[in-house]
Amino acid sequence: MKLHPLAALAATALAATACGSGFEEPEAAPQSSGPASLRVLIASSGDPETAAVKDAAAAWAGSSGNQVTVTPAQDIHQQLGQAFAGGNPPDVFYVDASRFADYASVGALEPYADKISDPDDFYPSLRTTFTRDGKFYCAPKDFSTLALIVNEGLWKKAGLGEADVPKTWDELTAVAGRLKAEGITPLALGDTRDRIGAFMVQAGGWITSPDGKRATGDSPENLKALEYVRSLLKDKLAAYPKQLSASWPGEAFGKGKAAMTIEGNWIKGALKADYPDIRYKAYELPQGAEQGTLSFTNCWGIAAKSPSKTAAVAFVEAMTKAEQQMTFAKEFGVMPSRQSAKDAYTKEFPADTAFVNGAAYAQGPVNAPKMDSVLADLDAGLQQLTAQDPKALLARLQKNTQSALGE
Amino acid sequence: MRRRRAGLPARRGHLRDDVTGWLFAAPVVVILGVFLLLPILMAMWVSLTSWNGQGSPFKGGVPFVGLDNYSRLFTRDDLARQDFMTSIRNNVYYVAIVVPLQTVLALGLALVVNSRLLKGRSFFRSAFFFPSVTSSVAVSVVFLFIFGNSGALAQLLGFFGVKGPEWFSDSRGVLHLLLGVDTPPAALADHGVFGLSWWEWLSGPSVAMCAIIALVVWTTSGTFMLMFLAALQDIPVTLEEAAMLDGAGRRQRFRYVTLPMLRPTMFLVLTLGLIGTWQVFDQIYVMSQGAPAKTTLTPAFLSYRTAFRDFDYGAGTAISFVLFLIIVLLTLFQRRVMRERRG
Numbered sequence: 001m002k003l004h005p006l007a008a009l010a011a012t013a014l015a016a017t018a019c020g021s022g023f024e025e026p027e028a029a030p031q032s033s034g035p036a037s038l039r040v041l042i043a044s045s046g047d048p049e050t051a052a053v054k055d056a057a058a059a060w061a062g063s064s065g066n067q068v069t070v071t072p073a074q075d076i077h078q079q080l081g082q083a084f085a086g087g088n089p090p091d092v093f094y095v096d097a098s099r100f101a102d103y104a105s106v107g108a109l110e111p112y113a114d115k116i117s118d119p120d121d122f123y124p125s126l127r128t129t130f131t132r133d134g135k136f137y138c139a140p141k142d143f144s145t146l147a148l149i150v151n152e153g154l155w156k157k158a159g160l161g162e163a164d165v166p167k168t169w170d171e172l173t174a175v176a177g178r179l180k181a182e183g184i185t186p187l188a189l190g191d192t193r194d195r196i197g198a199f200m201v202q203a204g205g206w207i208t209s210p211d212g213k214r215a216t217g218d219s220p221e222n223l224k225a226l227e228y229v230r231s232l233l234k235d236k237l238a239a240y241p242k243q244l245s246a247s248w249p250g251e252a253f254g255k256g257k258a259a260m261t262i263e264g265n266w267i268k269g270a271l272k273a274d275y276p277d278i279r280y281k282a283y284e285l286p287q288g289a290e291q292g293t294l295s296f297t298n299c300w301g302i303a304a305k306s307p308s309k310t311a312a313v314a315f316v317e318a319m320t321k322a323e324q325q326m327t328f329a330k331e332f333g334v335m336p337s338r339q340s341a342k343d344a345y346t347k348e349f350p351a352d353t354a355f356v357n358g359a360a361y362a363q364g365p366v367n368a369p370k371m372d373s374v375l376a377d378l379d380a381g382l383q384q385l386t387a388q389d390p391k392a393l394l395a396r397l398q399k400n401t402q403s404a405l406g407e
Numbered sequence: 408m409r410r411r412r413a414g415l416p417a418r419r420g421h422l423r424d425d426v427t428g429w430l431f432a433a434p435v436v437v438i439l440g441v442f443l444l445l446p447i448l449m450a451m452w453v454s455l456t457s458w459n460g461q462g463s464p465f466k467g468g469v470p471f472v473g474l475d476n477y478s479r480l481f482t483r484d485d486l487a488r489q490d491f492m493t494s495i496r497n498n499v500y501y502v503a504i505v506v507p508l509q510t511v512l513a514l515g516l517a518l519v520v521n522s523r524l525l526k527g528r529s530f531f532r533s534a535f536f537f538p539s540v541t542s543s544v545a546v547s548v549v550f551l552f553i554f555g556n557s558g559a560l561a562q563l564l565g566f567f568g569v570k571g572p573e574w575f576s577d578s579r580g581v582l583h584l585l586l587g588v589d590t591p592p593a594a595l596a597d598h599g600v601f602g603l604s605w606w607e608w609l610s611g612p613s614v615a616m617c618a619i620i621a622l623v624v625w626t627t628s629g630t631f632m633l634m635f636l637a638a639l640q641d642i643p644v645t646l647e648e649a650a651m652l653d654g655a656g657r658r659q660r661f662r663y664v665t666l667p668m669l670r671p672t673m674f675l676v677l678t679l680g681l682i683g684t685w686q687v688f689d690q691i692y693v694m695s696q697g698a699p700a701k702t703t704l705t706p707a708f709l710s711y712r713t714a715f716r717d718f719d720y721g722a723g724t725a726i727s728f729v730l731f732l733i734i735v736l737l738t739l740f741q742r743r744v745m746r747e748r749r750g
Contacts, residue, residue, distance in 0.1 A: 081715040085460045106459040106718055242576045245556050372716050373486055380700040383578065387589075400486040 036308030037067040038315055041083075041093040043076040043298070045332060052331035053319075060318045066311050084108050087305065091312045095138060095301035097129045098365035098372075101212060103301065104132045105369035110302040111135040112313050116320060121338045128210065129364030130299045138299035139320045140337035142328065144264040145358030146198050146293045147282040154259040158182040166286040169202070169228060176237035179259050187238040188249040188258035189229070192379045194294060194365075195249070195262050198285060199225040201292030201363040207378075207401065212368035215401035217378075218394045225288065226390035233386050240383070254278055264296060265355045269333055282354040295362035297337065335359075374400040454724035464720070476725035484602055487713075491726060492601045494704040498685060500612040501705070504620050505627075506680040512628040513676065514669075517635035532636070539629035547693040550622045551575070574618045578700035580610025581617060613702030619690050627683065631676045638672035639665070674745050678738055685734050706730045 040057060044050040050072045057068040073079050076094060080103070083089040095103055103109050113119055113136040119127070126140040150165060158179050166172035176186035189195055193207070200206055205221030208214060216222075232238035239258065246252035253261040254275030261267075262285065271278055285293050300316040302309060318324060325336035326344055335356055336345055346353050366375060377400055381393040429436075449464075457472050458464040480491045516535050520528055538546065553559045554574040564571040583589070591606035599605050612620065642665065650660045666673075688707040691697065697704035697712070706726055714723025 078715050081460060081718065085720070087462055102716075102718055106461050108461060242573055245573065247556060247576075370717050370719065373490060373712070376697070376701070377486060377490075380578075383700055403485045 030307060031309065032307045035066050036091075036311035038069070038092060038308060038311055039090040040068060040070045040315070041073050041076060041079065041090040042070060043094045043096070044072040048332040049328075052328055056319060056324060056327070057315070060315055064311075064314060064318075066308075066315075068315065080108075084303075084305075089303040089305055091303055091306040091308060092315060093301050093303070094141065094298045095130075096365075097295075097297045097299070097367075098375075100130055100137070100299065100365075101132060101367050101369045101371070104137055108301075108304055109137050110304045110306065110309055110312075111137045112302050112309065112316075113137055113139045113299075115313050116317050118338075118340075121322075121340050123337060123339055123359045125295055125359060125362045125364060126297055126337050129295070129297060129367060132212065132367065138301045139316050141298045141300055141320070142325060142334035142337050143295050143297035143359065143362075144266060144335065145295045145355050145362050146195065146262050146264050146285060147354040147358060148285050149253060149261045149263055149267060150281050150283060151253065151256065151259050152279040152281060154179070154184050154256065158184060158259065165283050167284075168286050169288050172286045173232070173237065176232065176260075180235075180237060185236075185239050185244065185252075185258045186260060187232065188241060188244055188246070188252040188261040189232075189238045190249050190262070191240040191242070191383045191385075193375055193382065194296070196226070196229050196382055196385075197363070198262065198292060198294050199229050199288065201294065202285065202288035202290060203228075203292075204289045206363055207366050207375075207397065208368050208371075208405075212366070213405065215398050215405060215407060217401055218398035221289070222394055223390055226385065226393065228288070230385050230390055253280075265333070265335060265352055268352075282351065284354045284357055291361045293358040293362045295359065295364050297364065368401075368405055370404045371401070374404050450724045451728065453720050454728055455721070457719070457721045460714075460718045460720050472721065476721045477729065479722065480725065480729060481601065487722060489602045490701065490704065490709055491706070491729075492603050493607075493701050494706045494709045496603065496608055496610075497612065497616060497702060498687070498705045501616060501620060501687065502681065502684045504612065505623050505684045506677065508620075509624045509628045509631060509680055510673070510676055512624060513631035514635050516628060516632040517639055520632065521636055521639045535632055536629040538626040539633075541626070543626060543689050544693050546622065546626055547690050550618065551694055554618045572614045575615050575695060576699050577614035578702045580613055580702070582609060582611025584614070585611075610702075613699070615695060615699055616703050619687075619694060619703060622690060622694075623684070623687065627680070631680070634672055634676055635669065638669050642668045670745070674742070677741060677745075681737055681741065682734055685730060685737075706733075 040053075042050070042053055044053070050070070054070045057070045060066075061068045071090070073094075076096075077099060080089065080093060084103075084106075089108070095109070100109075104111075113127075113130065116139045119136060119139075122140050123143070126143055127136055130137050130140060148165070155161075155164075159182075160175065160178065164171075164175050164178075166175050172187075179186040197207070200222050203221040203225040205216065205219045205225060207217050207222075209216050229238070233240070239252075241247060241249050241252050244252040244257045246255065246257065249258070249261040250263055250267045250270050251274075252258050253263070253267075254271050256278065265282075271280065284291070300319060302312045302316065306312055320337065322336060322338045322341040322344070325334075325338060325341050326348070328334055329336055329341075329345060330348070335352065336342070342356055342359075346356055374397070378393075378397050381388060381396065385393070453464050454476055455471060455473060456464060457470045457476075463469075479485075479487055481488065519525060520532050520535065525531065551558075555561070556573055556576075560574070561571050591604070595606040595609065596604050599608065646664055646668070647660060650664050655663065686707050687705050688711070691703055691705055691708045692711075695703040697708060707730060710723045710726035710730065712723075713726060714720045717723075
């Protein structure tokens with residue numbers, strides 16, 4: 001009640017005129033020379049990440065003669081939105097892949113990524129995620145992928161072995177049937193596009209075309225995927241966390257309420273913190289028509305309006321070096337975005353091989369602007385997948401996507 | 408100015424009085440103008456454009472779209488309209504439940520606290536008022552724990568052998584639940600208005616929304632209790648005594664003496680309640696962000712999301728202005744109703 005959006009919008013409008021350099025601003029930001037003072041805004045996953053990035057930034061500042069201030073954001077989307085509107089954004093900031101197209105399409109981001117040394121070393125799927133209109137905008141910071149997490153205790157209890165870990169949809173159905181016969185909920189599955197979307201990719205479909213220009217939601221591949229997931233849910237071979245009285249699949253899995261779940265590498269930290277006794281292993285996701293998983297990533301965005309872009313690029317260069325990324329991986333458990341760091345990473349964390357391998361065939365988030373509300377609508381539909389006609393759900397997705405993309 | 412009549416010569420010094428008056432008022436006029444009127448006018452301009460949030464919305468090159476942002480909310484068959492109408496539906500149920508409930512509760516509490524029979528009145532007064540002075544964000548977070556899947560409420564219900572709903576992930580409408588219908592009758596599902604079927608319009612608030620309603624009623628009734636209390640203490644004791652002498656019972660005195668005397672306060676409480684509930688934002692932002700299945704989406708939150716998440720500042724401000732219009736119209740309507748009843 002106290003924070004009225006109207007007032008917030010109005011204040012933004014005021015800030016835009018009062019604080020900017022007048023009504024007619026020059027299009028290209030003037031570049032300052034000499035040592036730069038960079039402002040870096042990060043969406044930190046917690047204290048370890050904040051400390052690690054601050055240390056790395058301080059080291060870079062010391063060796064390069066520039067100044068860096070790293071600030072962890074409370075709500076980075078809101079803070080960035082307001083900063084862009086006010087015309088005074090931070091120089092460097094995290095950009096979530098699912099929001100990348102929104103920022104890029106309004107010209108807020110500097111397309112600098114090809115100036116980073118050896119840009120082809122980044123995983124191709126991550127490059128695609130941060131490419132728009134043929135321009136590779138920003139360097140991927142790190143990434144996560146989805147994998148099949150198996151509870152070893154429940155697996156053994158059902159008389160299953162390593163060879164029974166499903167590699168295809170058919171095997172998944174079969175092994176889930178055996179688990180269900182033992183009275184174990186086979187699969188805890190998140191009820192959003194960020195999990196069920198993996199089945200779409202495995203079936204060979206996706207919500208938009210690779211360039212993010214066309215809606216491809218209403219396809220036979222996607223229908224096949226949704227019908228498969230729907231059959232798993234209907235036959236009680238899979239359950240949404242809500243049905244297992246959990247807030248997310250990791251909680252249901254950690255409590256031993258399900259033998260399998262589909263989650264990303266963040267589940268390691270969560271299980272270690274909340275359910276340290278559980279024994280589990282991560283495997284690559286079973287394939288449908290092809291192999292598929294989803295990737296989640298951030299990039300180091302540089303503001304198009306930054307007055308010190310050269311220094312900002314040098315900063316990102318230092319942050320995305322393979323050795324630096326390995327340090328981050330050890331400090332707060334993320335996977336390096338450079339292929340050259342892959343071997344070092346799998347050597348250090350052999351249990352994560354399934355996650356890293358996913359990078360080869362992973363699909364990034366929808367790469368198109370104004371899709372946030374469309375995808376929220378899709379999630380609302382997926383939550384009621386068993387009660388709905390998948391065909392109607394996809395038709396609705398198609399219609400909304402087309403209208404958002406202005407087709 | 409009005410005092411100056413035609414034909415009469417203006418008194419000497421009158422003009423100077425006017426200037427002095429304006430000079431004294433100037434700081435307030437300037438502050439209100441700069442921080443209230445100007446931003447509103449700027450926002451109004453933004454609502455007529457498709458400004459994307461980059462740089463100033465007042466320079467050339469920002470596309471002007473006229474009333475498109477407004478007409479889109481009502482006429483075009485797309486997601487924007489559907490979201491807007493869903494948010495209106497949610498908020499209508501929210502207002503329709505919260506306003507009467509908090510008013511009745513506030514009045515009840517005020518009567519209790521005002522009663523001469525109650526011991527430790529000042530303790531109860533502070534206790535009932537306490538939720539109102541606590542930060543709404545802090546209260547929201549506490550309620551998240553209470554209504555959580557293994558929260559206090561679930562434990563309490565479990566103690567009595569009742570399995571409560573998963574409050575914040577249950578998107579079913581309570582009207583649907585109460586009537587026990589899962590599949591919509593075709594007559595309702597196939598027809599509708601503004602992109603929502605009658606079935607969707609008639610869902611009632613969702614279970615998740617009910618949790619938020621409970622929270623808001625709990626926090627705001629304290630403030631309104633204070634207003635009722637002040638009004639109750641203003642009622643002359645002689646009036647009540649006179650009514651007693653005339654042989655009016657306790658109920659009659661309340662109905663024919665107390666309530667009519669409270670009418671101005673009632674109007675105030677209802678109006679403030681109406682405005683506050685239509686603008687509900689922080690609880691939604693903290694607790695649900697519109698989830699589950701958009702059943703806690705409200706126009707205020709939708710406006711924020713459209714502007715700051717989708718970078719569609721024009722549509723976002725347009726929603727704000729429609730909301731403003733709804734509130735003004737409802738307040739006028741309410742004033743009219745209350746005046747008619749008085750006459």
